[in-house]
Amino acid sequence: MTDSGRLAHLECALSADLTKTLGDASILMVGAGGIGCELLKTLLLSGVKNITVVDLDTIDLSNLNRQFLFQKQHISKAKAHVARESALRFNPEANIVSHHANIKDPQFDVAFFRGFTVVMNALDNLEARSYVNLMCLAADRPLVEAGTTGFQGQSYVIKRRKTACYDCLPKVLPKTYAVCTIRSTPSLPIHCIVWAKSYLFSQLFGPPSESEDPVLDTREDEGNAEEISKLKDESEALKAIKDAMGTDKFPRMVFEKVFNTDVNRLLSMHDMWKSRKPPTPLVYDELASEEEKETQTRKGRSKGKGKAQKNAPESGDRERLEWEQKVWSVEESVGVFLKSLRVLATRYQEVRKSDPESGLSFDKDDDPVMDFVAATANLRAHVYGIPQQCRFNTKQMAGSIIPAVATSNAIIAGVMVLHLFKLLTPSEVPLSGIKRATLGTSTGRGTILGAGSNEAPNPVCAVCNAGFVVVETDVEKAKLKDIVEIVKGSDHLGLKGEVSINHKNLLIYEDDDLEDNVDKTLQEVHITHGKNLQILVDDDDAGVKRTVYLFVLHRDNLPTLFTLSGDKGVDIPTVASRVAEESNNAKRPREEGLEERDEGTKRLRTDGGSHDDPIVIDEVEDTIELD
Numbered sequence: 001m002t003d004s005g006r007l008a009h010l011e012c013a014l015s016a017d018l019t020k021t022l023g024d025a026s027i028l029m030v031g032a033g034g035i036g037c038e039l040l041k042t043l044l045l046s047g048v049k050n051i052t053v054v055d056l057d058t059i060d061l062s063n064l065n066r067q068f069l070f071q072k073q074h075i076s077k078a079k080a081h082v083a084r085e086s087a088l089r090f091n092p093e094a095n096i097v098s099h100h101a102n103i104k105d106p107q108f109d110v111a112f113f114r115g116f117t118v119v120m121n122a123l124d125n126l127e128a129r130s131y132v133n134l135m136c137l138a139a140d141r142p143l144v145e146a147g148t149t150g151f152q153g154q155s156y157v158i159k160r161r162k163t164a165c166y167d168c169l170p171k172v173l174p175k176t177y178a179v180c181t182i183r184s185t186p187s188l189p190i191h192c193i194v195w196a197k198s199y200l201f202s203q204l205f206g207p208p209s210e211s212e213d214p215v216l217d218t219r220e221d222e223g224n225a226e227e228i229s230k231l232k233d234e235s236e237a238l239k240a241i242k243d244a245m246g247t248d249k250f251p252r253m254v255f256e257k258v259f260n261t262d263v264n265r266l267l268s269m270h271d272m273w274k275s276r277k278p279p280t281p282l283v284y285d286e287l288a289s290e291e292e293k294e295t296q297t298r299k300g301r302s303k304g305k306g307k308a309q310k311n312a313p314e315s316g317d318r319e320r321l322e323w324e325q326k327v328w329s330v331e332e333s334v335g336v337f338l339k340s341l342r343v344l345a346t347r348y349q350e351v352r353k354s355d356p357e358s359g360l361s362f363d364k365d366d367d368p369v370m371d372f373v374a375a376t377a378n379l380r381a382h383v384y385g386i387p388q389q390c391r392f393n394t395k396q397m398a399g400s401i402i403p404a405v406a407t408s409n410a411i412i413a414g415v416m417v418l419h420l421f422k423l424l425t426p427s428e429v430p431l432s433g434i435k436r437a438t439l440g441t442s443t444g445r446g447t448i449l450g451a452g453s454n455e456a457p458n459p460v461c462a463v464c465n466a467g468f469v470v471v472e473t474d475v476e477k478a479k480l481k482d483i484v485e486i487v488k489g490s491d492h493l494g495l496k497g498e499v500s501i502n503h504k505n506l507l508i509y510e511d512d513d514l515e516d517n518v519d520k521t522l523q524e525v526h527i528t529h530g531k532n533l534q535i536l537v538d539d540d541d542a543g544v545k546r547t548v549y550l551f552v553l554h555r556d557n558l559p560t561l562f563t564l565s566g567d568k569g570v571d572i573p574t575v576a577s578r579v580a581e582e583s584n585n586a587k588r589p590r591e592e593g594l595e596e597r598d599e600g601t602k603r604l605r606t607d608g609g610s611h612d613d614p615i616v617i618d619e620v621e622d623t624i625e626l627d
C-alpha cells in the first residue's frame with residue numbers, strides 16, 4: 001500500500017490529528033523478541049514512522065515459532081537488525097533505527113531517552129525493566145510496560161509521579177531452597193540444577209560481587225552452623241582453584257574438587273547419611289576420555305578432542321536437537337562439563353581483562369553456559385542417585401520457562417499500541433483514563449482481557465519519589481566533592497541531612513565516615529559517561545530521607561560540572577520507609593533502591609522454601625502482576 005493510501009485508511013479509523021501525531025512521534029522499543037516483533041509490526045501498521053529498536057540478542061531456532069519477523073536464514077543474526085529489515089516491508093518509508101546492544105550500555109544515556117516521545121518495553125527480565133523504568137523517570141518520558149507469561153499478560157502506562165512506577169509494586173517472590181539442601185543434600189533434579197546454575201557457575205565465572213558465596217546467608221539455617229562453616233571452607237578452596245583458570249589442569253581440578261573431594265568430605269559426616277542415601281564420589285580417571293586425560297598432561301595446549309566434542313553438534317542442526325533431548329551418559333556429561341569449562345574459562349578471562357569487576361552471567365540461550373549447567377547438574381544428580389535430565393528439560397527448569405504463547409504476545413502488543421494512542425491524545429484521555437490491561441484466565445470463561453484502573457504512585461517508593469539530576473562534565477576533571485556540593489549546596493539542591501553516595505553496589509562516599517574519595521576525579525571512582533549515582537540524604541532531625549539519582553554525561557574539556565536538569569524529588573518519612581523496607585524485604589526478591597538494580601540479584605534464597613516444587617524462579621522473568 002502506498003503511504004497516501006495507508007494514511008487515508010488510518011485517518012478514517014483514528015482521526016487526522018492522531019494519525020499525524022503518530023507519524024511525527026518517535027518511539028523507543030526495547031526488546032525485539034516475542035512481544036517486540038508483534039509490536040513493531042503493529043506500530044508500523046498504525047502509522048508510527050520513527051522507531052528505534054534495541055535488543056542485545058541474536059536469533060535462535062527456538063524463537064522462530066512465534067517471532068514472525070525472523071526466519072531460518074536469520075538464525076544467529078542480531079534480532080534488532082533483522083526485525084528492522086523484515087518490518088520495513090510493512091512500510092518501506094518508515095525510519096527504523098536498530099541497535100544490537102544492551103539497553104543498559106552507556107550510549108543509551110538520559111539524553112538518548114529524552115529523544116523519544118514514548119518508550120515501549122518488550123523485555124523479558126526484571127533488571128532491564130527496572131533500568132528502563134528508572135531511565136524513563138529520569139528523562140520524564142512515558143513508558144508503556146508489558147509482559148506475557150503463557151496465557152497471561154498485561155500492559156500499562158508509567159508516567160513519573162502520576163502513576164505507579166515499575167518498582168512501586170512488590171514483585172513475585174522467587175522460589176527458594178534451603179542452603180543445605182542445595183549444597184549438601186539434594187534430592188530432586190531441580191536441586192542439582194540450582195546448584196549448577198546459582199552456585200558453581202556463579203562461583204567460577206560470576207562477577208566478584210556475585211561469587212562471594214551467595215548461599216551462605218545462615219539466618220534460616222541456624223541449626224546447621226557447623227555444616228555452614230564447612231561449606232565456607234569449601235568455597236574458599238574453590239577460589240584457590242580459580243587461580244589455575246586458563247591452564248590445562250583447571251577442568252580436572254574443578255572436577256576432582258566438586259565431584260570427589262567435596263563429596264568425600266560430606267560422606268565423612270556420618271550422621272547426615274543415617275536416614276539418607278549417601279552420595280558416591282566420581283573418579284576422574286575412570287570417566288574422562290583418553291583424549292581429555294592426555295590434554296591434562298600436555299603442556300601449552302588446551303583443546304581436548306574427547307567424546308564431548310563428537311557428541312555436541314553445532315547449534316541449529318537436527319542432530320543438535322536430538323542431542324539436547326536425550327539423557328547423556330555419565331561419560332558424555334563429563335566430556336561436556338570439561339569442554340564447557342574450558343570455553344567459559346577463556347571467555348571469563350577475556351571479559352575480566354577489560355573490566356576486573358565483571359564476569360559471566362547465566363543465560364539459558366548461551367550454549368556453553370547451558371551446556372555447563374546441564375552437564376554439571378547431571379553429574380551432581382549421578383553422585384546423589386537422582387534421575388538425570390536431558391539438556392532440553394534442564395534448560396526449561398533453569399530458565400523457569402513457561403512456554404510462550406504467540407497469541408498472548410499479539411494481544412498484548414495490540415493493547416500497547418492502544419495505550420500509545422491514548423498517550424498521544426492527552427487532551428481527550430486524561431492519564432487516569434488509561435487503564436491497566438490484563439490478559440488472564442477466568443474459571444469457566446476461558447481467556448479474558450480485562451481493564452483495571454492504573455495504580456497510583458506508592459508514596460514510599462524510593463525510585464519514583466527520588467530526585468533525578470542530570471549533569472554534564474568532563475569526568476577526568478570533575479571531582480566527587482563537586483557532586484556532594486550539588487546535593488548540599490544551596491545553589492543546587494540544598495538538601496539537609498547525612499549524605500551517602502553509592503555507585504552500583506559500592507558505597508563511595510558517606511558524610512564523616514567515608515570522605516577519602518572526595519578529591520578523586522569521577523573517572524577515578526569509575527563514574528564515566530552514562531553512569532548513575534544513587535545519593536541518599538537522611539535527615540534524622542526532620543525524620544525524612546530522600547534519594548537522588550544523579551546521571552553523568554561526559555563532555556570532553558567541560559571545565560565545570562553543569563547541571564542540566566534538577567528534579568529534587570520527594571521526602572519519604574523515615575518511619576514509613578522503614579516499615580515499607582521491612583515489608584518489602586519479606587515480600588520481594590531484592591531491596592528497594594539502586595543497590596542491586598544494575599546487577600540484579602542472583603542470590604540463592606535461604607528461606608527453607610518448598611522442597612518438592614519442581615521449578616525454581618530465582619530470577620523473575622516476565623514478571624506480571626495480575627489484578
Ligand SMILES: Nc1ncnc2c1ncn2[C@@H]1O[C@H](COP(=O)(O)OP(=O)(O)OP(=O)(O)O)[C@@H](O)[C@H]1O
Binds near residue numbers: 055122
Ligand atoms: N538489557 C536488555 N537490552 C536489550 N534487550 C534486551 C535486554 N534484556 C532482554 N532483552 C531482549 O528482550 C527480548 C525479550 O523477548 P522474549 O521475551 O520473547 O525473549 P526471547 O529470549 O526471545 O525468548 P525466550 O526467552 O522465550 O527464549 C529478547 O529478545 C531479549 O534479547
Ligand SMILES: [Zn+2]
Binds near residue numbers: 165167457458463464
Ligand atoms: Zn515507584
